[in-house]
Amino acid sequence: SAVISQKPSRDICQRGTSLTIQCQVDSQVTMMFWYRQQPGQSLTLIATANQGSEATYESGFVIDKFPISRPNLTFSTLTVSNMSPEDSSIYLCSVEASGTTDTQYFGPGTRLTVL
Amino acid sequence: AQSVSQHNHHVILSEAASLELGCNYSYGGTVNLFWYVQYPGQHLQLLLKYFSGDPLVKGIKGFEAEFIKSKFSFNLRKPSVQWSDTAEYFCAVRKGSSASKIIFGSGTRLSIRP
Numbered sequence: 001s002a003v004i005s006q007k008p009s010r011d012i013c014q015r016g017t018s019l020t021i022q023c024q025v026d027s028q029v030t031m032m033f034w035y036r037q038q039p040g041q042s043l044t045l046i047a048t049a050n051q052g053s054e055a056t057y058e059s060g061f062v063i064d065k066f067p068i069s070r071p072n073l074t075f076s077t078l079t080v081s082n083m084s085p086e087d088s089s090i091y092l093c094s095v096e097a098s099g100t101t102d103t104q105y106f107g108p109g110t111r112l113t114v115l
Numbered sequence: 116a117q118s119v120s121q122h123n124h125h126v127i128l129s130e131a132a133s134l135e136l137g138c139n140y141s142y143g144g145t146v147n148l149f150w151y152v153q154y155p156g157q158h159l160q161l162l163l164k165y166f167s168g169d170p171l172v173k174g175i176k177g178f179e180a181e182f183i184k185s186k187f188s189f190n191l192r193k194p195s196v197q198w199s200d201t202a203e204y205f206c207a208v209r210k211g212s213s214a215s216k217i218i219f220g221s222g223t224r225l226s227i228r229p
Contacts, residue, residue: 004158042221043219103164
């Protein structure tokens with residue numbers, strides 16, 4: 001398995017501002033994922049971030065709104081840009097751990113509230 | 116498009132009752148199947164997974180799930196629940212390829228009365 005931490009754990013932000021969420025893993029992993037879990041709904045994949053390449057975004061998500069960095073094999077950031085109340089959600093980082101077959105492990109999440 | 120359906124949004128049981136949470140998926144090819152659990156205030160944890168072989172999969176904490184290919188189902192079961200099983204349960208499916216994304220169901224909230 002992998003131990004994943006996220007910062008911040010929660011934040012309250014004003015409309016129009018941006019927030020960068022950090023994800024740190026205790027081991028080197030190839031694939032990292034960012035999900036959104038809106039209130040009362042399931043997890044939706046935002047993008048897949050592989051080290052050394054551009055992030056791959058899912059339908060409905062764009063790089064200008066959710067820029068992602070992946071500078072090394074243990075770290076990634078997701079920025080939520082120009083926020084609106086509709087961006088209020090829990091944002092989760094996930095990794096596919098080395099040595100396990102196609103299994104994702106999740107971080108504790110960042111609870112974002114946009115006023 | 117691939118989808119995952121969890122039939123029950125909220126299930127309330129008494130301790131020692133038996134549990135079965137339904138999960139159906141829409142993809143017809145080879146699939147990897149997962150159940151994740153999220154205890155109050157904690158992050159998502161893998162409960163069990165099925166990739167191939169014995170369709171009856173045993174997970175942590177006495178949970179098991181059965182893959183029935185003909186019914187496109189992967190229901191989660193536990194013979195006797197405990198108060199500590201109170202949590203949100205998510206079924207998830209991936210097409211049988213590591214390059215495919217995981218699709219999550221909407222989740223089932225399980226509340227156990229002590």
